[in-house]
Amino acid sequence: MNIGFEHIDRLLIVKINGDIDHHSCEEIRSKIDKEITLKNPKSILFDMEQVGFMDSSGIGVLIGRYKLIANNGGKAAMTNIKPQIMRLCEICGLQKIIQIYPNKKQAIAGVKEC
């Protein structure tokens, strides 16, 4: 599982490449948490452009990272979500706690405003 990290000021952008399911979520969780511990970002943005599949295990991982960031007063956001994954997010009510943006530029601007 290849996960890319980018930092813009205190915003951590996480680019996940591949499927997010129960098998991959442990590795995703541990890599993101390690980056959060090392760099102490205020907010987090998940760039989902390279995620072709996600099930409810992925929802658990995203909510878990949201809690970590929110506990320190930060915001969580997502962008570039494929339509089939968007439906899953809607069913689980994810958009109520993690702001969803249509593209990365708007997401970065949106999170920085907060």
Add this chain to the structure above:
Amino acid sequence: MKVYNEMKLEFLSKSQNESFARSVVAAFVAQLDPTIEELAEIKTAVSEAVTNAIIHGYSCNTGNVVIVSRIIDNTVEVEIRDFGKGIADIELARQPLYTSKPELERSGMGFTVMETFMDKVEIESLPGEGTIIHMTKTIKTA
């Protein structure tokens, strides 16, 4: 004349097989020429059921998961069976946000996702003997 086809898949309850299992069912269903959305819904529902079998059915043990899928005209049936510990309270397990393993950061949305993405979901389970999830979905475009 009715269209009928059937396949059976059996694999160990290892998380590495989740992707394999949903891809096999998707490849089988592809003969009905579903939309990308319909295929994604079936893959997600299968992934949820297989994950449940691995995490909850077998927990720390390894056993077999059996998937039987049938195509009857334009309807897909998927049956996912484990021989694990079973579900003591099926109605509770079906509740949105319920998880018996909160320490694993589970969302508790597995059955809700299956019920939303498939037309019908039935659960048969006996404590100590295992669980069978029956799901059906009619492919509208077929």
